[in-house]
Amino acid sequence: MLQILNYDFDSDGKPDAWLDTASIYPKGYILEEDSVYWSNPWSYLKTGNIDEHIFEDIDHDGKRALDTDNDGIVDIEEPGDKMRVWKITWNINTVAGYEYYEPYCYYELWLDPPKPVELAAGVAYSQDSLHTAFNGMFYPNTHDINDANQADTTWTYWMERDDNGKIIWKELVLQSLNNYEGYTFVDTASTNFRLQPSDKVIGRAPQPHNEFIAVVSLGGEEIDMNHWIPKKSLYSNVDYKTIFNEEKTTPIRTTYTYYAPLPNPLQFEYLTDCFSIFDTLGNKLESLPHRGKAELQFDINASTEYTYYWIRGVGHDVDYNDPSELAEGAENEAMGDGVFGYFVYEIPKGLGGYSITLPKNEDGSYNINEIVQVNGKNFEKWLDNPNTSNEVQVWDGPMSYKIYIPQILIPPALDDDNNDGIDDWIDDRGDRFSSKTGFLHDAFMFDNGEAWLDYPAETHYDNLQGNVDSGWYFGADKTFGDDVFETLGKTHFTIKALFEGKGREGNLELSKGGTLVVEEIFGGSPWVISSHVLSGKAEGSDLELTSSVQPTIVKVGIDTVFIKHKLIDKNEPHRFNINFDPYHESIGATDANFTTLVGTKDPCNLLEPAIALPAIIDLKKDVHTLTLIPGADTLNSSELSNFPKSVSGSFVEIRVEVSNGSNDNWEDVQITPSLQNNLGSTKIELQYVAYPRPLVPNDNFGSFSTGWRFNQPEGEVVVQLGNQIPTIQPTRRAYFIFLLKLDNSLENGIYTVDFTVSGKKVYYTGTQNGDLSYSVPSAKICIAEKHANGMVKDFEKIILGQTILKNIEVSTLPAFTSLGESKWSIADISPVDYKNLKDTLTVSRKDGKETINLASIGAFPTKNYSEIYILQPGIVDSYNATEATLKLTNGQILNYETYDGKDSILESDALSVTPIGPKVKISHTIYSINGKLVTEGIEYESDKPIYASTLLTVQNTGADISRNTVVEILTGAYFDVIKDSLPENTTVQGKTIQINIGDLIQGEEKQMYLYYILSTTIPKSVDITVLVNQSDIEYTGTVIDQNFKFASKNQIIASLYDFEIQEISYTQIADNKVLVSAKAFNKGIDAENVWFRIYPIFGGGAHEFAIVEEKIADWKAGEVISIETEYTLPGVDKSLEMIAKIDDQYNTIETTEKNNSEKTGFILTSLSENSNLTEVKVNPNPCNEYVEFIYNLESNYDAIEIIITNAQGVIVKEFEKCPASKGANKLSWFNINLPSGVYFYHLSSEYQLIKSDTFIKK
16 A cells, blocks of 8 residues: 555544555556646536536635636636645557456545544634633644644634634534534524533634535536536546547546445446347347348346345435335335436447448337337336436437437345345334444334344344344344345346348447446435447358350350359458457347457456557567566465466467346356367466456455455455356356467467357256356457568458358250369369369259259358359350340359358359351251142052152351351151152262252252152051151351351151051960950051951951950050950861951051051861871971971862961961972971070961961970
8 A cells, every 4th residue: 555645634643645556456557646726527506607617715715716718727826726636647558449448447545634623622722712622622733732833824724714814713512412412613692592501612713614525526527317428527538549540538437426324335236238139030140141131139237236225215216106105105105216317328320331220110200119128118207307308319320329218217136035036125124223333213114223222132143234232123024134135136128229231241330338327326426337339240141143155156056155153252251450350259149248359458457568469469579578467465365376477478368258138147157268279389378257346445456355345245256267257147247368378380360269158047046047058259369470560461361251052053945055064263264274174063954954063162262262263064056046146044043051051042144145157047848748738638548659748948047158058868767769859969878868059148048849759668666757857957157167067856757647566466374265465556647546456267267356446546656555355265166366457447548558457376276186187297396496397188288388476376487388288298497586485386278277286496
């Protein structure tokens, strides 16, 4: 303790005034003694002129120092009015954005002033004017009053004077009344004063001043119900320059004065500010949309530690919804109800890439009830007073909104030892007690403590008063009331605003904080409490997809193009510059708020020198030697035994601010940093927790000990080493400080320190409400090289909104087909670069879309690139284009995943090319069948030659001459061109006709006819209708010296009918039953209502009755139709065959009717073999590729036929006119192509079966 002005005016051995410098904080100040005039900040209450400086007449001589020009500087001196003061100056130097100091800067001025009555009595005694000694009397600067120095007239400064400047002398009268003892100064000669029997005149003495300023506050203007910042201050200022080099001065208040009849309970108010982000549907968000709208909700809690007793005794009494009247009845309505004040909350309007507005009504006025809720309800006034407004107001400034809530009432803190939810002071109103200053006589008690002198019967210990044995009564509940609260009294504000992101990313200021102005219930200056700035992190992708075609001009016909996709994030990467140093990020919830700050000065002045440690560090230049906890009191604190401690290196300090906006106590709260993110040997050099509150005497930063204060929460700390704090009460906040010593080998870049929070939520009743589960913002540290002047040479890059790329869907049109592969690069590329690119992407095609898979690219953008280029090669066919431009796609869609895991899309425009060059179109159509125009109908006869002609039209519709124009026509497989009909410029090779057209000028057209005949040898199961398969054209241009070649895939179809039976067969399914099946094929065009039947034939006769039939209503070209039926063999002595017939009524004219039927071989019936056959021998049996059929005939036959069938009755070989002479006959067969299996031979004559049996082919 440093004692200055050791001035013992009353000679009691103690200084009359001294300054306790141990409590001046932060350190590093300059202390000077000075003399000043005091401009009384409350003088305007007398004069009514708020802008006038009136200096106090300290020596009461009627003369004042004057400020003639009202600039705050004295122009006319009055030395007798000067006061000796101590001037304390802090040189804060640069204060980075978001930086603040807590605990508050404060100092203690201790006063033990002389007692003016004792001084007056001492002067009178020394001048023999007092005939009775007065207890405590003294003469200035004199130890022995009987040896007073009459030349010392300093006593005159303390005495009253008349109009002529002479000191007033009066009789000093001692008075007593019961227990009361006092005094008065009376001029008994000139007044009607009558002495009471207990009064005693002890002499005549000078009359002292009636007023005395016990503690002088040199603050500025007193605040009022609208202005929380004093308008002027001659004594306590912050002088500073802005970043724009503007010089500014702002007043601060550094003292708190009070007068109370009881010891000051030192209970305070607190303010906690939390925020939440919601999307427009009400879903909770952790970050702001960089583009788009969101709703902001600020949850603010104003709280007090004043308990029910103090509030009821000296708190503010309200007029409406009176809580004291509701709780204690109408007879107590005049008692206090809470801590009264007002609240102003400031919200920025947003600049550069985002905006914040407030909800409005349809008429444009502010929707106050939507903006502000107090304790979940619309605002209601508490009282009628001309000095306070009655409604919420929005003060709309150029850069921000200030939301003014004029009347707030913070209810008392809850004292609830028995956890019944009822304040114990209501339970214990019957308790009587006394204090060290006497019995308590107040309206809250039912009667006075003197009535209960014999209670308690047994000594009771009170946390404040200690052991008490008189004047206390435990009341009806048999328990004594205390004044230790279980939970703070609080008022909750909800303020809502509307956010719109317009492209800006990073940390955006959302709130400038709030200012709470509340009364000090014991009198004196109001409390002014502020909350901190809140910022939200805006993240998002500013992707832009641009697709183009290279080249945009193509040759008519087939050409190669590249679709080029350019993907860019227009807002990335960011530079870790002044916008990130200091680094500041908040994550809010309705009941909590976590803010991480990097790049600041130590908030508790535990580092020396007190330098700012930025978030951007040059490991070679930003090297410091620091003393940690320079004022460590190792004698009184074992945990500080290793301090003070000197460390050297490159350092960064991280501050994590934790605000508890819930109703629970947070216990054993721990913030744990992770140094695993490539930080090497970086270590924590110092970590501690600060729990800010207004400082009280004996708070000691040297020993981390706290001074005594009334109602101090158990285990409360101001500063504690480590990363854990025992308790964070509702509405209070704590700071977790981490000083990191950086690994000096770290490379330039941005490093992240992640944090986790742990702890328990415990209601004041002890109910466990689970663990803390919140996200804590990460800290970001940047390593970069700096110039000698400290400026960063090259700011490092940082990515704020990263996406995961999925694919690009290209909605292609028939004119474009990709080649199934794409390649990409981070540098701008063109088609000439394609073959040298290494990074490929697969392309798939489905349902008219080509999809480029971007999974191999993954996260985008990165610090190294924020642009990628993709080349997608493909083929353009513009031959059939009818417009000047040819559309290739209907657009492109990028599919990606946003930073928060949501699927999103981005589109680019449709793509087109312009084809140029000669454009020769060929039109090739069927013209006639058998000489009759097809437009007049098609007529032909079955099994007669069919002739067809086509009309070939060649036309140049382009913008250039077509040279060397050649048309190639590929005829159908079963039509042959009639060569004699072709013009001279035509050649034929196989099925290809080549016609040399020559040159075609723009718009020229040439025509010719080509003639064909349908082939007479057509195999089974083929399409006969294709007259022309394909027509190609090839030519060269003049403007574009390239070869053009097009193929028309359009076939020319001759509308011909031709039905054929593909096969008929049977399968033996019983001794007398077979399954007969047949298939028919449509070789021509579509047909309708065609009958398909199977008939039996007995003895080679005619077929009459079908055993199965089907009417084919719609028979498509190339379609195969099958029918089958089971058939029971009749017991007749005739041969049996089956015949399948298609269109057996000849309802449709076909090119041929010869293929409309097919028969099976003979089917074995129950008839006996012909007696004219003596023997049939198959040699060898089984056979290989050669077999002989040897048979004896009893007589000569006109014809013998042998039919070979497979097991299903399908004829595989038929021998007509076999040897038929009487006697031995032989038929030889080389069956080279016959598959292995079991076969039947059927020997017959004129449809009379002679012999059937089996043989085997190996």
